[in-house]
Amino acid sequence: MNTVIVNAIGDTCPIPVIKTKKALAAMTEPGMLEVHVDNETAVSNLTRFATSNSCKVESEKLEEKHFVLHITAETPVKPVINYGEIVCDTAAAPNQVICVTSDKMGLGDDTLGANLMKAFFFAVTQQDMLPRTILFYNGGAKLTVEGSPVLEDLKKLAEEGVDILTCGTCLNFYGIADKLAVGDVTNMYDIVEKLSAASNVIRP
Amino acid sequence: MEKQLKLIIAFHNVTEIMRFEKKCKEASKPGRMIPVPRAVSTSCGFCWMADLSAQKELEDFCAETGIKPVAFHQVEMNV
Numbered sequence: 001m002n003t004v005i006v007n008a009i010g011d012t013c014p015i016p017v018i019k020t021k022k023a024l025a026a027m028t029e030p031g032m033l034e035v036h037v038d039n040e041t042a043v044s045n046l047t048r049f050a051t052s053n054s055c056k057v058e059s060e061k062l063e064e065k066h067f068v069l070h071i072t073a074e075t076p077v078k079p080v081i082n083y084g085e086i087v088c089d090t091a092a093a094p095n096q097v098i099c100v101t102s103d104k105m106g107l108g109d110d111t112l113g114a115n116l117m118k119a120f121f122f123a124v125t126q127q128d129m130l131p132r133t134i135l136f137y138n139g140g141a142k143l144t145v146e147g148s149p150v151l152e153d154l155k156k157l158a159e160e161g162v163d164i165l166t167c168g169t170c171l172n173f174y175g176i177a178d179k180l181a182v183g184d185v186t187n188m189y190d191i192v193e194k195l196s197a198a199s200n201v202i203r204p
Numbered sequence: 205m206e207k208q209l210k211l212i213i214a215f216h217n218v219t220e221i222m223r224f225e226k227k228c229k230e231a232s233k234p235g236r237m238i239p240v241p242r243a244v245s246t247s248c249g250f251c252w253m254a255d256l257s258a259q260k261e262l263e264d265f266c267a268e269t270g271i272k273p274v275a276f277h278q279v280e281m282n283v
Contacts, residue, residue, distance in 0.1 A: 025206060078206070115222060119239040119250060125205065126241075126282050160205065 001072075002031040009038045009066070013088035016042040017049050017081055018128050020071065024053065024079040033071040041087065043067050048085045053077050082161040083132045096131040097198035098124070100140035103148075105204045114149065120204045121153040130162050131202070133194050135186070137167035145171075145179035154182045165190065205282040211235075211259050212244055212277040213252040213266075221250040224271045233265055234258040243279045253281065 006023050008016035016037050023033050035046060043059050046069050050057035056072040104113030105120055124131070134157065136144050143150050144166045158164050164183025171177040171185065186194075195201060213235075215221040225237045235254030244251065254262060259276060266273050 111222070112218070115225075115237065115250065118237065122236075122238045156205065 002027075002029070004031060004033050006033055006035040008042065009036050011037075011042075013041060014045065014081075014083075014086045014129070017045050017086055020046055020049065021079045021081055024055070024071070024073060024077060027073055027076050029076060030072075030074050032073075033069075035069040035071060037067050037069070038065040040067070043069060045086050045088075046071070049079075049081060052082055052085065053079045080159065080161055081130070083130065084161070084163075095197060095199040096129075096133075097194055097201050098131045098134040099195065099201050099203045100134065100136045100143060101203065102139040103142040104139070117143070117204065118149050121150040121157075125153050125156050130157060130160055133163040133165060133198075134183075135165050135167075135191055135194060137170050137191065141166050141170035141174060142176065144182050145176045146181045147179075148181065151181055158182055165194070167191065207280045208283045209256060209278050210281045210283075211254045211256050211262070212241060212279045213254075213262060214240065214244060214249075214274040214277065215251065215271070216274055218250055220271055221252065224252060224266075224269070227269050227271070228252070228265070231265065233262065235262065241279050241281065244277050 004023050004027070006019050008019050011019065016035065020033060020035050037043060037046065047057050047059060050071045054077060057069055059067060059069040061067050103117060104110055105116035106113050142148065144154060144164060154164055165186035166180060166183060168177070168185040168187055171180060215224060221237060228235065235252050235258060237250050238253045240247065240249045240251045256278065
């Protein structure tokens, strides 16, 4: 069984999990990852990540600020990071929320705005660090239903553990409540809580 | 997400790529419009992304529609 070494010493949260995920995704046969980190938070996050991706995990403290985790994948896996399980101690915790208020990006030409929104969500799928939540309300609710031009990207993000939440009032207002195709319906209390708890909010 | 080598077709300007997207949709051609990857250019713009196997079909379609591409690239993308 091959062993791949991942050096995440000095990396800030959640980079150790992202590096480990990449290494795990690159494994085409059963193997082991030896992940080196420098703090107990990273050990906890990696243990949760490994367990939730059906891997065996053991960890030990080698010395002050040096921990090693042995993560065994008995079969190749398609790893998924559940960002709800990742806890970072720093102020830069990855609790990023994207807030979508329209099916167009920006003001001006609607055709260009629709294309910009498509480009925006594709670009989100290309990021190493994904947002924890994407909120859709008012015209934004039209993007999470059948026929949406960004549905494919939103489904990918949902598979990666991103919460896709659409305002129920808005779906009802536009008469598309029965066409929701990705994520869950939410309400104003959840929206306020998610925005209040966010480390940063992006509004495309 | 997994990485995969993709075909990237660059066009002269946004109007051209938006016209190409419309034609591709009408003719059910493979691929989709995406923002230009940083590996291709740091400038802002759109391009067409498709599987590598679609290159010939899309080259022919460009010729058929008269929409001239600027360049064809291969770029590793998250899929």
